[in-house]
Amino acid sequence: MPIFSTENPPMADLRIDFAGIRAPNPFWLASAPPTDKAYNVVRAFRAGWGGVVWKTLGEDPPVVNVSSRYGATHYNGMRMAGFNNIELITDRPLALNLAEITEVKRDWPDRALVVSLMVPCEEASWQRILPLVEATGCDGIELNFGCPHGMSERNMGAAVGQVPEYVEMVTRWCKQHSRMPVIVKLTPNVTDILAPARAALRGGADAVSLINTVQSITGVDLDLMAPEPVVDGQGTHGGYCGPAVKPIALRMVADIARDPATAGLPISGIGGIGGWREAAEFIALGAGSVQVCTAAMHYGFAIVEDMIDGLARWMDGKHYADIAAFRGRAVRNYVHWNDLNLNFQTIAAIDQTRCIQCGLCHIACEDTSHQAIAARRIDGKRQYEVIDAACVGCNLCAHVCPVEYCITMHPVANSAGALTWQQHPNNPMRQEAAA
Amino acid sequence: MGESASGAPDIAPGRLDAATLATHFAEAHPPLSAQQAMVEANRCLFCHDAPCIEACPTGIDVPAFIRKIASGNLQGSAETILRENILGGSCARVCPTEVLCQHACVRTALEGKPVAIGALQRHATDWLMQRDIQPFTRAAPSGRSIAVIGAGPAGLACAHRLALHGHAVKIYEAKAKPGGLNEYGIAAYKLTDDFARREVAFILGVGGIEIIYDQALGGTLSLSGLRRAHDAVFLAIGQAGVRVLGIEGEALAGVRPAVDFIASLRQAPDKAALPVGRRVVVIGGGNTAIDAATQARLLGAEEVSILYRRGRAAMSATAKEQDWAQTHGVRILDHAVVRRLRGRDGAVVAVAGTLGAGQAARPFELAADMVLTAIGQIFVADPLGDAEALTLADGRIAVDARGATSLPGVWAGGDCTAGADLTVAAVQDGKRAAEAIHAHFLHGEPAHG
Numbered sequence: 001m002p003i004f005s006t007e008n009p010p011m012a013d014l015r016i017d018f019a020g021i022r023a024p025n026p027f028w029l030a031s032a033p034p035t036d037k038a039y040n041v042v043r044a045f046r047a048g049w050g051g052v053v054w055k056t057l058g059e060d061p062p063v064v065n066v067s068s069r070y071g072a073t074h075y076n077g078m079r080m081a082g083f084n085n086i087e088l089i090t091d092r093p094l095a096l097n098l099a100e101i102t103e104v105k106r107d108w109p110d111r112a113l114v115v116s117l118m119v120p121c122e123e124a125s126w127q128r129i130l131p132l133v134e135a136t137g138c139d140g141i142e143l144n145f146g147c148p149h150g151m152s153e154r155n156m157g158a159a160v161g162q163v164p165e166y167v168e169m170v171t172r173w174c175k176q177h178s179r180m181p182v183i184v185k186l187t188p189n190v191t192d193i194l195a196p197a198r199a200a201l202r203g204g205a206d207a208v209s210l211i212n213t214v215q216s217i218t219g220v221d222l223d224l225m226a227p228e229p230v231v232d233g234q235g236t237h238g239g240y241c242g243p244a245v246k247p248i249a250l251r252m253v254a255d256i257a258r259d260p261a262t263a264g265l266p267i268s269g270i271g272g273i274g275g276w277r278e279a280a281e282f283i284a285l286g287a288g289s290v291q292v293c294t295a296a297m298h299y300g301f302a303i304v305e306d307m308i309d310g311l312a313r314w315m316d317g318k319h320y321a322d323i324a325a326f327r328g329r330a331v332r333n334y335v336h337w338n339d340l341n342l343n344f345q346t347i348a349a350i351d352q353t354r355c356i357q358c359g360l361c362h363i364a365c366e367d368t369s370h371q372a373i374a375a376r377r378i379d380g381k382r383q384y385e386v387i388d389a390a391c392v393g394c395n396l397c398a399h400v401c402p403v404e405y406c407i408t409m410h411p412v413a414n415s416a417g418a419l420t421w422q423q424h425p426n427n428p429m430r431q432e433a434a435a
Numbered sequence: 436m437g438e439s440a441s442g443a444p445d446i447a448p449g450r451l452d453a454a455t456l457a458t459h460f461a462e463a464h465p466p467l468s469a470q471q472a473m474v475e476a477n478r479c480l481f482c483h484d485a486p487c488i489e490a491c492p493t494g495i496d497v498p499a500f501i502r503k504i505a506s507g508n509l510q511g512s513a514e515t516i517l518r519e520n521i522l523g524g525s526c527a528r529v530c531p532t533e534v535l536c537q538h539a540c541v542r543t544a545l546e547g548k549p550v551a552i553g554a555l556q557r558h559a560t561d562w563l564m565q566r567d568i569q570p571f572t573r574a575a576p577s578g579r580s581i582a583v584i585g586a587g588p589a590g591l592a593c594a595h596r597l598a599l600h601g602h603a604v605k606i607y608e609a610k611a612k613p614g615g616l617n618e619y620g621i622a623a624y625k626l627t628d629d630f631a632r633r634e635v636a637f638i639l640g641v642g643g644i645e646i647i648y649d650q651a652l653g654g655t656l657s658l659s660g661l662r663r664a665h666d667a668v669f670l671a672i673g674q675a676g677v678r679v680l681g682i683e684g685e686a687l688a689g690v691r692p693a694v695d696f697i698a699s700l701r702q703a704p705d706k707a708a709l710p711v712g713r714r715v716v717v718i719g720g721g722n723t724a725i726d727a728a729t730q731a732r733l734l735g736a737e738e739v740s741i742l743y744r745r746g747r748a749a750m751s752a753t754a755k756e757q758d759w760a761q762t763h764g765v766r767i768l769d770h771a772v773v774r775r776l777r778g779r780d781g782a783v784v785a786v787a788g789t790l791g792a793g794q795a796a797r798p799f800e801l802a803a804d805m806v807l808t809a810i811g812q813i814f815v816a817d818p819l820g821d822a823e824a825l826t827l828a829d830g831r832i833a834v835d836a837r838g839a840t841s842l843p844g845v846w847a848g849g850d851c852t853a854g855a856d857l858t859v860a861a862v863q864d865g866k867r868a869a870e871a872i873h874a875h876f877l878h879g880e881p882a883h884g
């Protein structure tokens with residue numbers, strides 16, 4: 001809660017109605033340890049989170065977790081650029097979870113409380129658990145078809161999510177045996193994300209959420225000669241998440257958002273979200289809510305304060321009055337490669353006043369690209385210069401340059417109109433222009 | 436100003452208790468932890484044609500050694516450093532990096548905060564030396580023998596490189612200990628834990644180098660004799676003399692060269708036994724003045740002033756060094772020209788002269804119990820002997836770009852030749868001369884010219 005009222009609080013309305021589930025803001029905690037019990041969830045709600053997806057419930061007796069559970073990719077001094085876990089679903093008794101869920105929902109009626117579920121792929125199992133969950137007063141359920149380790153070996157989790165027929169079947173059972181909104185959580189460990197997404201829709205899903213974690217081995221302990229995290233000398237593959245997986249998640253969300261069959265199906269975007277900017281990216285590609293796990297596990301619940309504040313201020317700057325105002329705005333510009341304009345050209349420019357002479361642009365282009373940056377010495381002083389005619393506009397130099405705004409890419413004025421591969425003379429299967 | 440001398444000069448040992456002295460002379464810049472080193476190493480951008488390499492007198496491949504720290508390859512990192520600079524350990528501690536590699540670091544331009552190259556260099560070299568690893572092996576014996584005169588940084592670097600090439604090296608050292616100014620000159624808080632001696636042991640560990648102590652050129656040894664007995668001679672005798680003020684009162688008790696003061700401080704097993712003035716005046720504007728003044732303060736002197744005759748910017752001590760002295764309570768007075776040392780009963784009690792630039796110059800007098808002169812070391816040519824016609828230039832031994840002197844078979848480097856008086860520059864001179872000597876043996880390349 002703010003202590004001081006700012007003179008100009010952000011105006012944007014962050015409230016969402018996601019497949020009939022209302023929340024004061026789109027920031028939900030994903031089903032994971034941060035949502036494992038009332039204690040954590042209440043702390044999260046106090047911090048301002050708009051909703052939670054409770055840590056996945058299963059049938060009793062509860063699962064047993066190993067000790068030594070997480071692996072991480074620390075990159076260039078940055079802790080947890082990627083994160084992986086070999087945890088299973090909740091290891092607490094079902095009744096305890098249900099009681100806590102009931103209590104929390106009663107105390108926090110304005111927040112979204114979705115319950116994640118994973119039970120064996122038998123109708124009876126689902127029929128048993130659904131009424132118990134519904135009785136808690138929760139806002140909806142999320143079907144965990146994504147857990148890529150452990151549970152999948154018991155024919156649950158990703159083992160279901162990878163077979164569209166099962167996704168459809170289980171979704172249908174849930175719709176038949178409860179009145180709750182059903183969100184189907186998809187696994188990224190598939191070749192084509194559209195297959196399970198369409199299956200969920202066919203089964204009657206009210207929404208999908210994605211991504212669950214990516215099958216991974218974060219590293220190998222080279223002394224023990226075992227994959228990390230090591231459990232008594234051995235390791236297993238786990239689920240990868242955190243900043244490293246955002247690009248994979250964005251692409252899968254965007255594919256579902258633009259697919260004519262699934263377009264309009266509410267999407268809860270998950271994967272590598274750590275701040276408002278990533279959230280805005282997911283929303284721009286069609287997400288109606290976002291879920292966070294790793295960033296909260298890294299920094300605690302307080303990160304939501306800036307997520308809310310930052311998103312609202314950014315929306316104010318862009319004159320987006322509410323989430324719907326920009327939701328899916330980038331989807332129309334997410335096209336197939338074949339639809340890109342081959343006549344568009346962009347070219348690198350180096351601002352010599354900012355250049356610190358590190359030479360990285362030169363060596364990157366010289367060794368690995370198009371030899372378009374000359375390394376010169378003028379009175380002994382290094383100078384790096386773009387050779388316009390050789391530059392293909394690949395952006396590599398701008399990416400490697402450590403100085404902000406030093407290398408920028410500039411579109412070249414071009415009288416030729418747009419030309420896509422479909423129309424390109426080099427394309428043996430080109431479609432001649434109609435005119 | 437206007438303070439006038441009163442009472443007898445106050446020079447006394449034990450101004451501070453042992454515990455305080457221990458903290459004062461502890462390492463000024465403690466080593467990086469492994470984690471700090473990792474974070475710092477990852478700040479390196481791995482520049483192409485990196486400016487830092489060029490700015491290091493020994494040309495260490497800085498981005499390469501830092502990348503190896505980041506990858507956890509510390510032995511490879513240390514070897515990358517030591518390949519170019521076998522005294523990389525002491526250079527990591529004593530180099531004025533703010534005017535060398537770190538000045539050139541592109542992060543200085545980017546954000547005014549260079550990668551801590553010196554600290555990282557220390558991290559890697561410490562790692563290797565703590566494990567007693569000898570990174571290099573000698574080539575098969577060549578049958579050649581070289582006399583190196585002086586076991587300072589230049590002589591040691593030359594000897595090591597020659598030994599690597601399989602040559603046998605005898606170092607003749609006038610003193611009873613090796614290391615040159617690393618042992619006797621560098622400020623105590625830069626090289627702690629007897630690092631100078633440990634580094635010499637590490638260098639000698641390669642084999643093929645023998646140091647013969649208490650043998651001075653010009654004393655027991657003559658240049659002509661050494662030339663006859665060896666296939667080549669490398670002169671690395673540093674600067675044995677100090678410049679004198681040439682003013683009244685210089686012979687008074689309590690007046691001494693700063694380098695002597697520092698040498699006795701470096702050698703003192705018990706700092707509390709060292710006498711130091713209550714009020715100390717240091718005359719000069721270089722590194723030596725800074726070190727003498729700062730260490731006098733650390734010993735417990737109450738008032739320490741550096742008097743420099745020109746403006747601040749002209750001081751050869753870097754801005755960072757000046758800050759260092761000032762943060763230790765040393766007062767720096769520029770445009771302070773000392774014309775006379777006043778004494779009473781044969782001991783100095785004050786310095787007198789003018790203070791202020793140009794027209795603004797006014798007479799001043801400053802009470803002093805101890806006066807340390809630090810207006811420069813000078814090369815003393817006497818040991819070279821008259822018989823040998825060794826050409827001098829600007830009062831030091833003249834050498835060509837590869838360290839060859841005017842005498843065939845004789846090379847020289849370090850402080851006894853022209854160039855920056857820095858440890859790292861001495862190392863480069865020694866290394867370069869060793870390569871020239873080796874090339875001379877190999878291809879009969881000209882010994883001079």
Ligand SMILES: Cc1cc2nc3c(=O)[nH]c(=O)nc-3n(C[C@H](O)[C@H](O)[C@H](O)COP(=O)(O)OP(=O)(O)OC[C@H]3O[C@@H](n4cnc5c(N)ncnc54)[C@H](O)[C@@H]3O)c2cc1C
Pocket residue numbers: 529530531584585586587588589590607608609610613614615616617620621622625650651652653671672673674675694697722723726812818848849850851855856857858859861
């Ligand atoms: C007080 C002080 C502080 C300094 N601080 C720094 C610093 O922080 N960083 C830095 O980079 N540099 C510093 N320097 C400079 C640096 O120490 C020298 O540039 C460097 O030591 C020069 O190495 P060298 O081998 O040429 O000479 P030296 O280190 O002087 O070694 C010469 C050796 O030759 C021996 N010798 C002399 N005459 C004879 C003879 N006739 N016969 C046989 N042996 C002889 C000497 O005993 C000595 O061992 C400092 C210098 C001083 C005086």
Ligand SMILES: Cc1cc2nc3c(=O)[nH]c(=O)nc-3n(C[C@H](O)[C@H](O)[C@H](O)COP(=O)(O)O)c2cc1C
Pocket residue numbers: 030031032033055056083084085087088089090116144146147185211212213240241242243245270271272273291292293294295
């Ligand atoms: C330790 C851990 C446990 C998780 N457990 C579950 C789970 O029980 N059910 C589930 O649906 N997802 C689970 N996940 C996946 C997260 O809900 C989320 O989909 C994934 O971490 C990606 O989001 P992130 O990049 O914000 O972490 C877990 C993730 C982690 C790190």
Ligand code: SF4
Pocket residue numbers: none
């Ligand atoms: S975070 Fe650390 S202390 Fe807490 S359970 Fe895990 S290993 Fe134990």
